[in-house]
Amino acid sequence: MATATLSIDLDALAANWRALDRASASGVQTAAVVKADAYGLGITRVGRALAQAGARRFFVAVAEEGAALRQALGPGPQICILSGHMAGDTDMIHDLDLTPMLNSLDQVTRHLESLPGLPFGVQLDTGMNRLGMEEAEWEAVAPFVLEAGPEMIMSHLACADDPDHAMNELQLANFHAMTDGTGVPRSLAATGGILLGPKFHFDLTRPGIGLYGGQPFESSARVVTLSLPIIQTRNVQAGEPVGYSCTWTAEEDALIATVSGGYADGLLRSLSGKAILWDGDTPCPVVGRVSMDLITVDVTHLSQIPRSLDILGPHQTVDELAEIAGTIGYEILTSLGARYQRRYIEGVA
Ligand SMILES: *Cc1c(COP(=O)(O)O)cnc(C)c1O
Numbered sequence: 001m002a003t004a005t006l007s008i009d010l011d012a013l014a015a016n017w018r019a020l021d022r023a024s025a026s027g028v029q030t031a032a033v034v035k036a037d038a039y040g041l042g043i044t045r046v047g048r049a050l051a052q053a054g055a056r057r058f059f060v061a062v063a064e065e066g067a068a069l070r071q072a073l074g075p076g077p078q079i080c081i082l083s084g085h086m087a088g089d090t091d092m093i094h095d096l097d098l099t100p101m102l103n104s105l106d107q108v109t110r111h112l113e114s115l116p117g118l119p120f121g122v123q124l125d126t127g128m129n130r131l132g133m134e135e136a137e138w139e140a141v142a143p144f145v146l147e148a149g150p151e152m153i154m155s156h157l158a159c160a161d162d163p164d165h166a167m168n169e170l171q172l173a174n175f176h177a178m179t180d181g182t183g184v185p186r187s188l189a190a191t192g193g194i195l196l197g198p199k200f201h202f203d204l205t206r207p208g209i210g211l212y213g214g215q216p217f218e219s220s221a222r223v224v225t226l227s228l229p230i231i232q233t234r235n236v237q238a239g240e241p242v243g244y245s246c247t248w249t250a251e252e253d254a255l256i257a258t259v260s261g262g263y264a265d266g267l268l269r270s271l272s273g274k275a276i277l278w279d280g281d282t283p284c285p286v287v288g289r290v291s292m293d294l295i296t297v298d299v300t301h302l303s304q305i306p307r308s309l310d311i312l313g314p315h316q317t318v319d320e321l322a323e324i325a326g327t328i329g330y331e332i333l334t335s336l337g338a339r340y341q342r343r344y345i346e347g348v349a
Contacts, residue, residue, distance in 0.1 A: 006340035012221035014053035033208030035061035160192025226312035243288025266335030277309035
Protein backbone atom coordinates (compact mmCIF):
# COMPACT_ATOMS: atom_id res chain seq x y z
CA MET A 1 0.00 0.00 0.00
CA ALA A 2 1.40 3.37 -1.01
CA THR A 3 -1.01 5.37 1.13
CA ALA A 4 0.76 7.25 3.90
CA THR A 5 -0.23 6.69 7.51
CA LEU A 6 -1.35 9.50 9.79
CA SER A 7 -1.32 8.30 13.39
CA ILE A 8 -3.36 10.31 15.87
CA ASP A 9 -2.63 9.62 19.51
CA LEU A 10 -5.93 10.10 21.33
CA ASP A 11 -4.28 9.38 24.69
CA ALA A 12 -1.89 12.30 24.12
CA LEU A 13 -4.86 14.44 23.07
CA ALA A 14 -6.71 13.59 26.29
CA ALA A 15 -3.55 14.25 28.33
CA ASN A 16 -3.24 17.68 26.70
CA TRP A 17 -6.87 18.51 27.56
CA ARG A 18 -6.30 17.47 31.17
CA ALA A 19 -3.08 19.50 31.38
CA LEU A 20 -4.83 22.62 30.06
CA ASP A 21 -7.72 21.93 32.43
CA ARG A 22 -5.26 21.83 35.35
CA ALA A 23 -3.72 25.12 34.18
CA SER A 24 -6.76 27.02 35.44
CA ALA A 25 -8.44 27.07 38.85
CA SER A 26 -10.88 24.30 39.69
CA GLY A 27 -13.91 26.58 39.27
CA VAL A 28 -12.97 27.31 35.65
CA GLN A 29 -14.51 25.04 33.03
CA THR A 30 -12.28 23.86 30.17
CA ALA A 31 -14.02 23.49 26.82
CA ALA A 32 -12.51 22.08 23.62
CA VAL A 33 -12.32 23.74 20.20
CA VAL A 34 -12.85 21.18 17.43
CA LYS A 35 -13.54 23.41 14.43
CA ALA A 36 -12.22 22.47 10.97
CA ASP A 37 -12.68 18.74 11.60
CA ALA A 38 -10.81 19.00 14.89
CA TYR A 39 -7.89 20.86 13.29
CA GLY A 40 -7.77 18.26 10.55
CA LEU A 41 -7.56 15.24 12.85
CA GLY A 42 -11.18 14.00 12.64
CA ILE A 43 -14.04 15.48 14.66
CA THR A 44 -15.76 12.16 15.44
CA ARG A 45 -12.87 10.37 17.12
CA VAL A 46 -11.33 13.51 18.57
CA GLY A 47 -14.69 14.72 19.92
CA ARG A 48 -15.41 11.38 21.59
CA ALA A 49 -11.94 11.17 23.13
CA LEU A 50 -12.24 14.69 24.55
CA ALA A 51 -15.72 14.00 25.91
CA GLN A 52 -14.33 10.89 27.58
CA ALA A 53 -11.48 12.95 29.04
CA GLY A 54 -14.09 15.22 30.62
CA ALA A 55 -14.88 18.02 28.16
CA ARG A 56 -18.53 19.05 28.45
CA ARG A 57 -18.56 21.99 26.09
CA PHE A 58 -17.27 22.15 22.52
CA PHE A 59 -16.78 24.95 20.02
CA VAL A 60 -17.05 24.62 16.24
CA ALA A 61 -16.93 27.28 13.53
CA VAL A 62 -20.15 26.54 11.63
CA ALA A 63 -23.44 24.78 12.29
CA GLU A 64 -22.67 21.86 9.93
CA GLU A 65 -19.62 21.02 12.04
CA GLY A 66 -21.88 21.15 15.07
CA ALA A 67 -24.22 18.66 13.42
CA ALA A 68 -21.37 16.24 12.74
CA LEU A 69 -20.20 16.57 16.34
CA ARG A 70 -23.70 16.03 17.75
CA GLN A 71 -23.90 12.83 15.71
CA ALA A 72 -20.59 11.70 17.23
CA LEU A 73 -21.37 12.66 20.83
CA GLY A 74 -25.11 12.16 21.16
CA PRO A 75 -27.19 14.34 23.46
CA GLY A 76 -25.66 16.06 26.48
CA PRO A 77 -22.46 17.96 25.73
CA GLN A 78 -22.98 21.58 24.77
CA ILE A 79 -21.95 22.45 21.22
CA CYS A 80 -21.29 26.15 20.58
CA ILE A 81 -21.24 27.70 17.11
CA LEU A 82 -18.68 30.51 16.76
CA SER A 83 -20.23 31.90 13.56
CA GLY A 84 -23.48 32.35 15.48
CA HIS A 85 -26.96 31.98 14.05
CA MET A 86 -26.85 32.37 10.26
CA ALA A 87 -29.86 32.42 7.96
CA GLY A 88 -30.69 28.80 7.11
CA ASP A 89 -29.23 27.40 10.35
CA THR A 90 -32.37 27.66 12.47
CA ASP A 91 -33.65 24.08 12.01
CA MET A 92 -30.21 22.60 12.62
CA ILE A 93 -29.72 24.69 15.75
CA HIS A 94 -33.13 23.64 17.02
CA ASP A 95 -33.09 19.96 16.07
CA LEU A 96 -29.53 19.24 17.20
CA ASP A 97 -29.49 21.44 20.29
CA LEU A 98 -26.66 23.70 19.13
CA THR A 99 -25.77 26.92 20.96
CA PRO A 100 -24.98 29.84 18.63
CA MET A 101 -22.63 32.60 19.80
CA LEU A 102 -24.52 35.64 18.49
CA ASN A 103 -22.21 38.10 16.76
CA SER A 104 -24.44 40.99 15.68
CA LEU A 105 -27.77 42.67 16.18
CA ASP A 106 -29.00 40.78 13.08
CA GLN A 107 -28.13 37.46 14.68
CA VAL A 108 -29.66 38.47 18.02
CA THR A 109 -32.91 39.35 16.26
CA ARG A 110 -32.91 36.17 14.18
CA HIS A 111 -32.30 33.96 17.20
CA LEU A 112 -34.67 35.57 19.68
CA GLU A 113 -37.46 35.70 17.06
CA SER A 114 -37.06 32.22 15.57
CA LEU A 115 -35.98 30.22 18.62
CA PRO A 116 -37.15 32.12 21.71
CA GLY A 117 -36.10 30.45 24.92
CA LEU A 118 -33.43 28.28 23.28
CA PRO A 119 -29.83 28.61 24.47
CA PHE A 120 -27.43 31.13 22.99
CA GLY A 121 -24.25 32.94 23.86
CA VAL A 122 -22.89 36.33 22.89
CA GLN A 123 -19.59 37.12 21.21
CA LEU A 124 -18.12 40.57 21.75
CA ASP A 125 -15.35 42.30 19.84
CA THR A 126 -12.76 43.67 22.25
CA GLY A 127 -10.28 44.87 19.64
CA MET A 128 -9.55 42.10 17.13
CA ASN A 129 -12.17 43.44 14.71
CA ARG A 130 -13.13 40.04 13.37
CA LEU A 131 -16.25 38.61 15.02
CA GLY A 132 -18.63 39.84 17.67
CA MET A 133 -20.53 42.95 18.68
CA GLU A 134 -18.61 46.14 19.26
CA GLU A 135 -19.02 48.27 22.33
CA ALA A 136 -21.67 50.67 21.01
CA GLU A 137 -23.76 47.87 19.46
CA TRP A 138 -23.50 45.83 22.64
CA GLU A 139 -24.49 48.78 24.83
CA ALA A 140 -27.61 49.26 22.74
CA VAL A 141 -28.79 45.64 22.85
CA ALA A 142 -27.35 44.47 26.19
CA PRO A 143 -30.48 45.16 28.29
CA PHE A 144 -32.80 42.94 26.27
CA VAL A 145 -30.13 40.38 25.38
CA LEU A 146 -29.26 39.92 29.07
CA GLU A 147 -32.97 39.70 29.82
CA ALA A 148 -33.17 36.74 27.40
CA GLY A 149 -30.56 34.90 29.49
CA PRO A 150 -27.38 34.18 27.51
CA GLU A 151 -25.42 31.11 28.59
CA MET A 152 -22.11 32.83 28.11
CA ILE A 153 -20.40 35.98 26.94
CA MET A 154 -17.13 35.51 25.09
CA SER A 155 -14.46 37.40 23.22
CA HIS A 156 -11.22 36.40 21.50
CA LEU A 157 -7.65 37.65 21.93
CA ALA A 158 -5.72 38.76 18.85
CA CYS A 159 -2.16 38.45 20.22
CA ALA A 160 -2.29 35.88 23.04
CA ASP A 161 0.65 33.93 21.58
CA ASP A 162 2.83 36.92 22.48
CA PRO A 163 2.65 37.39 26.27
CA ASP A 164 4.33 40.80 26.08
CA HIS A 165 1.94 42.25 23.52
CA ALA A 166 0.11 45.32 24.83
CA MET A 167 -3.07 44.17 23.07
CA ASN A 168 -3.64 41.46 25.71
CA GLU A 169 -4.14 43.91 28.59
CA LEU A 170 -6.12 46.27 26.37
CA GLN A 171 -8.57 43.55 25.34
CA LEU A 172 -8.79 42.32 28.93
CA ALA A 173 -9.74 45.83 30.08
CA ASN A 174 -12.29 46.17 27.28
CA PHE A 175 -13.79 42.78 28.14
CA HIS A 176 -14.16 43.79 31.78
CA ALA A 177 -15.70 47.12 30.82
CA MET A 178 -18.23 45.42 28.54
CA THR A 179 -19.17 42.51 30.84
CA ASP A 180 -18.54 43.34 34.52
CA GLY A 181 -21.71 43.10 36.54
CA THR A 182 -23.67 41.11 33.95
CA GLY A 183 -23.61 37.97 36.11
CA VAL A 184 -23.21 35.86 32.95
CA PRO A 185 -20.38 33.26 32.70
CA ARG A 186 -17.52 34.67 30.66
CA SER A 187 -14.82 33.30 28.35
CA LEU A 188 -11.82 35.09 26.86
CA ALA A 189 -8.93 32.61 26.64
CA ALA A 190 -7.97 30.13 23.93
CA THR A 191 -4.69 28.18 24.30
CA GLY A 192 -2.54 31.31 24.33
CA GLY A 193 -4.85 33.07 26.78
CA ILE A 194 -4.73 30.15 29.21
CA LEU A 195 -0.95 30.49 29.32
CA LEU A 196 -1.22 34.24 30.01
CA GLY A 197 -2.45 33.41 33.51
CA PRO A 198 -5.51 33.34 35.76
CA LYS A 199 -6.81 36.84 35.14
CA PHE A 200 -7.51 35.81 31.54
CA HIS A 201 -9.39 32.62 32.47
CA PHE A 202 -12.78 33.94 33.69
CA ASP A 203 -15.35 31.08 33.89
CA LEU A 204 -14.52 29.05 30.82
CA THR A 205 -11.45 28.52 28.63
CA ARG A 206 -11.48 27.43 24.98
CA PRO A 207 -8.25 25.66 24.00
CA GLY A 208 -7.79 24.39 20.45
CA ILE A 209 -4.22 24.09 19.17
CA GLY A 210 -2.76 23.05 22.53
CA LEU A 211 -4.98 19.96 22.53
CA TYR A 212 -3.39 18.88 19.26
CA GLY A 213 0.17 19.31 20.49
CA GLY A 214 0.82 22.75 18.98
CA GLN A 215 2.47 25.99 20.08
CA PRO A 216 2.20 28.08 22.17
CA PHE A 217 1.55 25.16 24.57
CA GLU A 218 5.24 24.25 24.94
CA SER A 219 4.79 21.25 27.19
CA SER A 220 2.04 19.58 25.15
CA ALA A 221 2.29 15.89 24.29
CA ARG A 222 2.78 15.08 20.61
CA VAL A 223 -0.44 13.88 18.99
CA VAL A 224 0.47 13.40 15.33
CA THR A 225 2.87 11.09 13.51
CA LEU A 226 2.98 11.00 9.71
CA SER A 227 4.85 8.21 7.92
CA LEU A 228 5.39 8.20 4.18
CA PRO A 229 6.04 4.82 2.51
CA ILE A 230 9.08 4.50 0.27
CA ILE A 231 7.83 3.44 -3.16
CA GLN A 232 11.18 3.15 -4.90
CA THR A 233 14.87 3.90 -4.50
CA ARG A 234 17.37 4.65 -7.26
CA ASN A 235 21.02 5.38 -7.69
CA VAL A 236 21.60 8.85 -9.03
CA GLN A 237 25.02 9.62 -10.41
CA ALA A 238 26.97 12.77 -9.70
CA GLY A 239 25.68 15.50 -11.99
CA GLU A 240 22.19 14.01 -12.47
CA PRO A 241 19.14 16.08 -11.50
CA VAL A 242 16.09 15.04 -9.44
CA GLY A 243 12.48 16.18 -9.76
CA TYR A 244 10.50 18.94 -11.47
CA SER A 245 12.52 21.78 -12.94
CA CYS A 246 15.69 19.91 -11.96
CA THR A 247 16.21 22.13 -8.93
CA TRP A 248 18.58 19.64 -7.29
CA THR A 249 21.61 18.00 -8.80
CA ALA A 250 23.63 15.26 -7.12
CA GLU A 251 27.11 16.47 -6.23
CA GLU A 252 28.21 12.90 -5.61
CA ASP A 253 26.66 9.54 -6.43
CA ALA A 254 23.53 9.29 -4.26
CA LEU A 255 20.73 6.94 -3.32
CA ILE A 256 17.38 8.68 -3.67
CA ALA A 257 14.14 7.36 -2.17
CA THR A 258 10.79 8.40 -3.62
CA VAL A 259 8.12 8.49 -0.92
CA SER A 260 4.34 8.64 -1.22
CA GLY A 261 2.92 12.01 -0.18
CA GLY A 262 3.00 15.49 -1.65
CA TYR A 263 1.40 18.88 -1.73
CA ALA A 264 -2.00 17.32 -2.46
CA ASP A 265 -1.68 15.80 1.02
CA GLY A 266 -0.89 19.12 2.66
CA LEU A 267 2.88 18.66 2.48
CA LEU A 268 3.37 22.13 1.17
CA ARG A 269 5.44 22.79 -1.93
CA SER A 270 7.36 25.37 0.07
CA LEU A 271 9.02 22.41 1.84
CA SER A 272 10.89 21.66 -1.42
CA GLY A 273 14.61 21.20 -0.83
CA LYS A 274 14.21 22.19 2.83
CA ALA A 275 12.30 19.63 4.89
CA ILE A 276 13.86 16.66 6.64
CA LEU A 277 12.36 13.18 6.81
CA TRP A 278 13.40 10.78 9.52
CA ASP A 279 14.35 7.12 9.61
CA GLY A 280 14.04 6.67 13.36
CA ASP A 281 16.72 9.02 14.69
CA THR A 282 18.46 9.55 11.35
CA PRO A 283 17.64 12.66 9.31
CA CYS A 284 17.19 12.33 5.54
CA PRO A 285 16.99 15.58 3.56
CA VAL A 286 14.32 16.25 0.96
CA VAL A 287 15.94 16.91 -2.40
CA GLY A 288 14.29 18.77 -5.27
CA ARG A 289 10.67 19.84 -5.54
CA VAL A 290 7.77 18.43 -3.57
CA SER A 291 5.35 17.13 -6.23
CA MET A 292 1.62 16.54 -5.95
CA ASP A 293 1.92 12.94 -4.70
CA LEU A 294 5.63 12.34 -4.23
CA ILE A 295 8.69 13.59 -2.40
CA THR A 296 12.30 12.66 -3.16
CA VAL A 297 14.70 12.12 -0.29
CA ASP A 298 18.44 11.52 -0.03
CA VAL A 299 18.97 8.20 1.78
CA THR A 300 22.55 7.57 0.66
CA HIS A 301 23.76 7.42 4.28
CA LEU A 302 21.27 4.75 5.46
CA SER A 303 22.69 1.28 5.92
CA GLN A 304 19.25 -0.29 5.45
CA ILE A 305 16.32 1.11 3.54
CA PRO A 306 13.21 1.27 5.78
CA ARG A 307 9.66 0.81 4.55
CA SER A 308 8.76 4.41 5.35
CA LEU A 309 10.15 7.74 6.53
CA ASP A 310 8.50 10.08 9.05
CA ILE A 311 7.78 13.69 8.18
CA LEU A 312 5.96 14.34 11.49
CA GLY A 313 7.20 12.55 14.59
CA PRO A 314 9.41 12.87 17.64
CA HIS A 315 12.16 14.69 15.72
CA GLN A 316 9.94 17.03 13.73
CA THR A 317 6.81 18.46 15.29
CA VAL A 318 3.97 20.16 13.49
CA ASP A 319 5.44 23.54 14.50
CA GLU A 320 8.93 22.63 13.32
CA LEU A 321 7.60 21.54 9.93
CA ALA A 322 5.53 24.73 9.81
CA GLU A 323 8.64 26.80 10.48
CA ILE A 324 10.42 25.18 7.53
CA ALA A 325 7.40 25.80 5.30
CA GLY A 326 7.10 29.42 6.43
CA THR A 327 3.72 28.97 8.10
CA ILE A 328 2.19 28.05 11.47
CA GLY A 329 1.30 24.70 13.01
CA TYR A 330 -2.41 25.42 12.63
CA GLU A 331 -2.05 25.54 8.85
CA ILE A 332 0.02 22.34 8.68
CA LEU A 333 -2.60 20.46 10.73
CA THR A 334 -5.66 21.77 8.92
CA SER A 335 -4.01 21.10 5.54
CA LEU A 336 -3.42 17.41 6.26
CA GLY A 337 -5.05 15.68 3.34
CA ALA A 338 -7.96 13.27 3.02
CA ARG A 339 -5.80 10.61 1.38
CA TYR A 340 -3.98 9.36 4.46
CA GLN A 341 -4.78 6.12 6.17
CA ARG A 342 -5.79 7.45 9.58
CA ARG A 343 -4.84 5.35 12.55
CA TYR A 344 -6.19 6.34 15.96
CA ILE A 345 -4.17 5.21 18.97
CA GLU A 346 -6.24 4.88 22.10
CA GLY A 347 -6.23 3.07 25.40
CA VAL A 348 -2.47 2.56 25.51
CA ALA A 349 -1.80 4.95 28.39
C1 LIG B 1 -9.97 28.92 17.03
C2 LIG B 1 -10.51 29.60 18.20
C3 LIG B 1 -10.18 29.16 19.50
C4 LIG B 1 -9.08 28.15 19.76
O1 LIG B 1 -7.85 28.81 19.56
P1 LIG B 1 -6.45 28.06 19.77
O2 LIG B 1 -5.46 29.13 19.51
O3 LIG B 1 -6.40 26.99 18.73
O4 LIG B 1 -6.42 27.52 21.14
C5 LIG B 1 -10.86 29.72 20.58
N1 LIG B 1 -11.78 30.71 20.37
C6 LIG B 1 -12.09 31.17 19.15
C7 LIG B 1 -13.09 32.25 19.02
C8 LIG B 1 -11.46 30.65 18.03
O5 LIG B 1 -11.75 31.15 16.81
